[in-house]
Amino acid sequence: MNTTIYDVSRLSGVSTATISRSFSNPAQVRESTRRKVFEAAEVLHYYPNAIARAMARQRTDKIAFLICKKGATILDEFYAGICEGIMRETNKSDYQLLISTAEDWRMAANVAKSKQIEGVILGGNAQADMVSEFQSQNISVVLVNNRMSGFDLPAVVSDEAGGVAQAVEHLIDRGHRNIGMIAGRFSPYIIGERYNAFLRILQENGLDVGDANIKMCEPNIESATRAALELLDRKDRPTAVFGSNDVIAAGVIKAAIRLRLRVPEDVAVVGYDDSILCGVTEPELTSVHVNCRRMGELCVERLQAMLDGGDGNAPQVTLVSTELHIRKST
Amino acid sequence: MNTTIYDVSRLSGVSTATISRSFSNPAQVRESTRRKVFEAAEVLHYYPNAIARAMARQRTDKIAFLICKKGATILDEFYAGICEGIMRETNKSDYQLLISTAEDWRMAANVAKSKQIEGVILGGNAQADMVSEFQSQNISVVLVNNRMSGFDLPAVVSDEAGGVAQAVEHLIDRGHRNIGMIAGRFSPYIIGERYNAFLRILQENGLDVGDANIKMCEPNIESATRAALELLDRKDRPTAVFGSNDVIAAGVIKAAIRLRLRVPEDVAVVGYDDSILCGVTEPELTSVHVNCRRMGELCVERLQAMLDGGDGNAPQVTLVSTELHIRKST
DNA sequence: ATTTAAAATGTAAGCAGTTACATTAAGAGG
DNA sequence: CCTCTTAATGTAACTGCTTACATTTTAAAT
Numbered sequence: 001m002n003t004t005i006y007d008v009s010r011l012s013g014v015s016t017a018t019i020s021r022s023f024s025n026p027a028q029v030r031e032s033t034r035r036k037v038f039e040a041a042e043v044l045h046y047y048p049n050a051i052a053r054a055m056a057r058q059r060t061d062k063i064a065f066l067i068c069k070k071g072a073t074i075l076d077e078f079y080a081g082i083c084e085g086i087m088r089e090t091n092k093s094d095y096q097l098l099i100s101t102a103e104d105w106r107m108a109a110n111v112a113k114s115k116q117i118e119g120v121i122l123g124g125n126a127q128a129d130m131v132s133e134f135q136s137q138n139i140s141v142v143l144v145n146n147r148m149s150g151f152d153l154p155a156v157v158s159d160e161a162g163g164v165a166q167a168v169e170h171l172i173d174r175g176h177r178n179i180g181m182i183a184g185r186f187s188p189y190i191i192g193e194r195y196n197a198f199l200r201i202l203q204e205n206g207l208d209v210g211d212a213n214i215k216m217c218e219p220n221i222e223s224a225t226r227a228a229l230e231l232l233d234r235k236d237r238p239t240a241v242f243g244s245n246d247v248i249a250a251g252v253i254k255a256a257i258r259l260r261l262r263v264p265e266d267v268a269v270v271g272y273d274d275s276i277l278c279g280v281t282e283p284e285l286t287s288v289h290v291n292c293r294r295m296g297e298l299c300v301e302r303l304q305a306m307l308d309g310g311d312g313n314a315p316q317v318t319l320v321s322t323e324l325h326i327r328k329s330t
Numbered sequence: 331m332n333t334t335i336y337d338v339s340r341l342s343g344v345s346t347a348t349i350s351r352s353f354s355n356p357a358q359v360r361e362s363t364r365r366k367v368f369e370a371a372e373v374l375h376y377y378p379n380a381i382a383r384a385m386a387r388q389r390t391d392k393i394a395f396l397i398c399k400k401g402a403t404i405l406d407e408f409y410a411g412i413c414e415g416i417m418r419e420t421n422k423s424d425y426q427l428l429i430s431t432a433e434d435w436r437m438a439a440n441v442a443k444s445k446q447i448e449g450v451i452l453g454g455n456a457q458a459d460m461v462s463e464f465q466s467q468n469i470s471v472v473l474v475n476n477r478m479s480g481f482d483l484p485a486v487v488s489d490e491a492g493g494v495a496q497a498v499e500h501l502i503d504r505g506h507r508n509i510g511m512i513a514g515r516f517s518p519y520i521i522g523e524r525y526n527a528f529l530r531i532l533q534e535n536g537l538d539v540g541d542a543n544i545k546m547c548e549p550n551i552e553s554a555t556r557a558a559l560e561l562l563d564r565k566d567r568p569t570a571v572f573g574s575n576d577v578i579a580a581g582v583i584k585a586a587i588r589l590r591l592r593v594p595e596d597v598a599v600v601g602y603d604d605s606i607l608c609g610v611t612e613p614e615l616t617s618v619h620v621n622c623r624r625m626g627e628l629c630v631e632r633l634q635a636m637l638d639g640g641d642g643n644a645p646q647v648t649l650v651s652t653e654l655h656i657r658k659s660t
Numbered sequence: 661a662t663t664t665a666a667a668a669t670g671t672a673a674g675c676a677g678t679t680a681c682a683t684t685a686a687g688a689g690g
Numbered sequence: 691c692c693t694c695t696t697a698a699t700g701t702a703a704c705t706g707c708t709t710a711c712a713t714t715t716t717a718a719a720t
Binding site: 002004005006016017019020021024048049050051052053054055056057058 | 675676677678679
Binding site for chain 2: 049050051052054055060073074075076077080081083084087088090091096097098099100101116221222247250253254257276277279280281282
């Protein structure tokens with residue numbers, strides 16, 4: 001079978017306890033002994049068994065990233081970015097990462113329990129039920145790109161207000177006074193943040209917020225294009241439009257092309273997310289860059305801090321700042 | 331501490347062996363006994379401990395998806411799709427899924443061993459070294475979107491030749507006789523397949539393959555645009571261009587716009603992957619749809635078949651067929 | 661009612677580590 | 691050279707489940 005710590009013990013003439021210590025806490029073992037141990041381990045191709053270790057330590061070092069979303073595409077560019085950050089940061093540690101969609105929170109909770117997961121990062125629209133289930137099972141939770149009232153949960157979110165400010169103030173700097181918005185119905189949290197921030201920033205700058213200048217649409221490009229056509233096919237149309245994300249903004253550009261409006265001369269467009277689409281539209285799309293990878297990394301850091309004890313003093317909500325990438329659409 | 335099988339045994343008056351069987355092999359246990367067991371388990375909130383189970387069975391039920399890629403974006407739309415398929419299929423089973431990038435094969439191998447992974451799905455450009463390491467550790471391997479000579483490995487791949495045929499024959503059907511290609515340097519496997527298929531299909535249809543009609547470029551839209559400008563800025567320019575993927579094809583459309591060529595009247599464009607970009611370009615891009623999700627699912631099925639014994643008779647290479655999604659660019 | 665085969669259940673020895681506690685070795689100081 | 695303190699190592703119980711093997715129950719057949 002596999003070589004075990006006992007085989008190494010036999011060959012090296014050192015007790016299993018010391019071998020165990022050589023691997024997990026080398027400082028406790030004298031240099032010379034340690035060398036004997038590692039030599040024997042080398043010879044036998046010994047590698048500690050994580051399962052047995054988990055069993056004995058009553059710790060699994062397993063964390064999970066659960067994406068609570070339904071629909072065709074779960075891992076869109078945004079969540080893929082977060083996922084990469086999570087993977088990258090997890091790779092640095094000894095933690096193992098499970099990734100799963102979680103349409104059904106009950107299932108997710110069961111999985112977490114039976115798989116002995118110690119902490120989860122919840123992406124998407126996590127439900128309160130789900131969170132309380134995790135908490136009752138003593139599983140640490142970090143939210144990403146979401147917030148949940150009624151729970152004292154650490155969350156890692158992008159600075160939505162700041163991002164919208166960058167986008168809209170850029171338009172204002174360019175001289176625009178009549179600015180519209182198309183808001184796609186993505187997650188409630190995101191849409192709420194961006195919508196509110198948009199209104200607030202216009203107000204702060206003493207600009208008018210006509211109802212007609214804000215349109216809601218479904219989260220796909222066709223719907224966005226339709227909404228933008230309505231918005232732009234008027235004499236008093238806005239001279240600039242903020243799309244609540246890049247897909248929406250791409251729809252605005254499409255609408256402009258159909259109406260034979262020039263971008264950015266007749267109408268400037270700004271998107272959000274700085275996705276791959278930005279290089280594809282004609283003209284290229286100015287957009288708010290969200291540092292998804294950093295968000296993912298921070299989630300793992302938070303979670304590990306909680307699991308390794310300490311936690312307590314960490315700020316509850318970690319804000320990741322955005323950056324405006326200016327391209328030809330403005 | 332946690333409730334264990336012994337607690338359930340005590341409360342229900344049934345031996346631990348029978349309790350174990352009630353959970354993992356209910357058929358072996360009489361209905362009435364089983365009920366007693368589950369009742370007690372319910373009362374105690376007992377849930378089997380996967381770690382202990384793995385320890386006792388000498389099986390971990392853990393598989394991993396390793397993406398061997400470097401660069402900024404690992405989880406692009408394509409791999410995200412595969413990943414989703416893998417997650418979905420894994421969710422149906424009792425297997426646990428670890429996901430990791432694997433820039434360094436040596437690291438990957440160590441991880442796999444220490445984390446007691448039983449099988450891996452290798453995406454991207456897996457190296458032969460890596461595969462032999464896994465095999466020597468008795469870890470089952472399935473390749474996805476790749477093939478490796480010298481190894482008798484099961485692989486799940488998209489039908490590249492078929493996909494290219496769909497794209498190019500569609501152009502031929504539309505009356506095009508002078509067809510160009512822009513090939514981005516993505517993974518060697520993919521580019522080789524698509525390039526060769528392109529040549530073969532032109533030949534099969536008795537069409538000329540002038541060297542000038544095929545351009546290589548780096549895998550980004552700027553480089554593709556430059557290559558397309560060269561290709562299209564000639565009197566004898568092709569009337570249709572096949573981009574080796576959607577990003578490349580989007581570059582072709584950009585080039586056409588700059589040269590004031592109308593798409594599809596002056597030049598038709600076909601892409602590959604049917605990504606989110608297709609709805610964004612103006613006009614929308616005809617593209618070869620790859621069923622990534624299905625590929626992911628098939629990987630898991632193959633791997634589980636191998637792990638659960640049987641395997642043997644399964645076809646070594648599983649081909650997933652493509653589908654041409656015709657839009658306005660042709 | 662008795663025999664017998666099959667089904668259900670129980671007993672207890674692993675699985676491969678960790679770690680509290682006991683023991684021994686190594687230096688330090690007299 | 692002998693204490694004494696501290697560092698290093700060893701002993702063995704423990705983690706929670708599975709399963710080969712032993713034993714008991716059940717039901718069918720005589």
